[in-house]
Amino acid sequence: VAVAALATAGAATVVARTTTAEAAADVPAAAVPLAAGVEDEGADCAVTLPGSLTANSRLPDPFTRLNGTRISSRSDWRCRRAEIRELAERYVYGDKPAKPASVTGTVSSSGITVNVSHNGRSSSFSASVSLPSGTGPFPAVVVLGGFGADTAAIRAAGAAVINYDPYAVGREGTPRNNKQGAFYSIYGSSSSTGLLMAWAWGVSRIIDVIEQAGGNILRPDATGVTGCSRFGKGAFVIGAFDQRIALTMPIESGSAGVPIFRGIPGEGAQSLSSAYGEQPWLGDAFGSFTSNPNSLPVDTHEVVAMFAPRGLFIMDNPHITNLGPRSASVAALGGAEVYQALGVGGNITYWSDIQDGNHCANRAEWRTPLQQNIQKFLLKTGNAAGAMRISSRASGNLADWRTWQTPTLSDGPTTPPTTPPTNPPTTPPTTP
Numbered sequence: 001v002a003v004a005a006l007a008t009a010g011a012a013t014v015v016a017r018t019t020t021a022e023a024a025a026d027v028p029a030a031a032v033p034l035a036a037g038v039e040d041e042g043a044d045c046a047v048t049l050p051g052s053l054t055a056n057s058r059l060p061d062p063f064t065r066l067n068g069t070r071i072s073s074r075s076d077w078r079c080r081r082a083e084i085r086e087l088a089e090r091y092v093y094g095d096k097p098a099k100p101a102s103v104t105g106t107v108s109s110s111g112i113t114v115n116v117s118h119n120g121r122s123s124s125f126s127a128s129v130s131l132p133s134g135t136g137p138f139p140a141v142v143v144l145g146g147f148g149a150d151t152a153a154i155r156a157a158g159a160a161v162i163n164y165d166p167y168a169v170g171r172e173g174t175p176r177n178n179k180q181g182a183f184y185s186i187y188g189s190s191s192s193t194g195l196l197m198a199w200a201w202g203v204s205r206i207i208d209v210i211e212q213a214g215g216n217i218l219r220p221d222a223t224g225v226t227g228c229s230r231f232g233k234g235a236f237v238i239g240a241f242d243q244r245i246a247l248t249m250p251i252e253s254g255s256a257g258v259p260i261f262r263g264i265p266g267e268g269a270q271s272l273s274s275a276y277g278e279q280p281w282l283g284d285a286f287g288s289f290t291s292n293p294n295s296l297p298v299d300t301h302e303v304v305a306m307f308a309p310r311g312l313f314i315m316d317n318p319h320i321t322n323l324g325p326r327s328a329s330v331a332a333l334g335g336a337e338v339y340q341a342l343g344v345g346g347n348i349t350y351w352s353d354i355q356d357g358n359h360c361a362n363r364a365e366w367r368t369p370l371q372q373n374i375q376k377f378l379l380k381t382g383n384a385a386g387a388m389r390i391s392s393r394a395s396g397n398l399a400d401w402r403t404w405q406t407p408t409l410s411d412g413p414t415t416p417p418t419t420p421p422t423n424p425p426t427t428p429p430t431t432p
């Protein structure tokens with residue numbers, strides 16, 4: 001789909017990928033399950049990780065399987081996604097364990113408690129809840145940290161806010177060999193899983209509890225997540241790794257968040273070694289790649305793709321190079337190719353066309369798209385098409401980063417290989 005320049009507003013060139021024709025071609029929101037009923041719907045896919053890695057200065061092809069073949073139908077995406085998930089766990093974020101043996105807890109109009117036990121170890125954490133006005137049950141947005149996210153706009157749109165303290169589940173300020181928090185109490189302080197994935201595990205356990213509570217206060221099928229800066233990194237990983245999350249809204253996530261790892265050094269964003277070393281956000285395995293991201297078999301455009309067809313609204317700041325906004329736009333454009341191939345190009349938005357350059361400022365420009373995304377993916381009362389509103393201050397060019405092209409995927413399952421010809425070849429093979 002061609003990228004069409006629609007308008008120029010001050011210093012920011014606004015480009016929108018979604019034309020009327022494309023929006024019409026998208027499957028209507030009501031016809032598509034916008035979130036899966038399970039945390040990982042590809043859990044049954046057999047994935048064999050590569051034995052060795054090949055350096056590639058361009059972005060890996062999201063449509064090519066680990067065995068070198070390309071997917072050809074939309075239904076092939078489920079198990080290709082599972083491959084990307086495994087790669088991202090092994091090389092970037094660390095393992096996210098499946099649901100523990102026991103998860104219990106409570107949901108009230110003011111809070112959620114979570115109790116987990118597994119293999120003889122247990123831990124607990126809680127989160128406060130602020131309901132919107134009106135009559136429930138309500139959708140809910142998990143908000144990480146107390147800044148950046150427009151909680152007033154979220155509640156005004158009709159969603160509850162779940163105030164999640166990620167540090168209760170994965171603390172900052174610890175060395176990698178002594179990680180702390182509810183996740184590490186269960187899986188060990190020397191777990192190689194980084195904080196972002198520990199935070200993701202915690203939100204998945206909150207959703208487990210919401211599911212078990214019966215849905216009188218909070219709807220189990222309408223959860224979103226958001227946060228700014230380090231909590232934007234968190235929101236991105238939380239949403240990617242739980243397919244029950246219908247809407248994810250990372251804000252100004254920076255290095256270790258949305259920006260492609262391969263683009264960060266050239267753009268002059270926070271270096272990979274700085275982000276890796278500042279806090280154990282990424283998994284321990286990422287330490288081998290901080291000076292050679294070209295050897296990573298996966299990049300964040302494929303993490304973006306893991307969200308498809310679910311709602312993804314990426315907010316970014318083109319005024320701060322340290323955040324890697326150019327590299328973030330490339331991640332969004334690359335991942336959007338998968339959304340488009342699946343016929344849901346209107347379900348992703350990237351928005352860096354903003355005037356106020358302060359990090360994690362509350363911005364009027366994002367209020368309308370934020371509420372439209374909540375209406376479309378959580379309340380299911382709207383169907384506004386997403387858009388790429390990339391500021392010309394920091395716009396990357398996907399063509400510079402890829403050699404692959406986006407396939408036209410067929411609707412149904414892949415046709416099995418045709419049966420071999422029944423007639424023997426007319427010319428017998430010549431003997432040497």
Ligand code: MCU
Binds near residue numbers: 255275
């Ligand atoms: C953009 O997110 C981080 C950044 O990666 C860190 O280097 C800096 O210390 O903190 C930022 C942040 O979380 O700001 C609130």
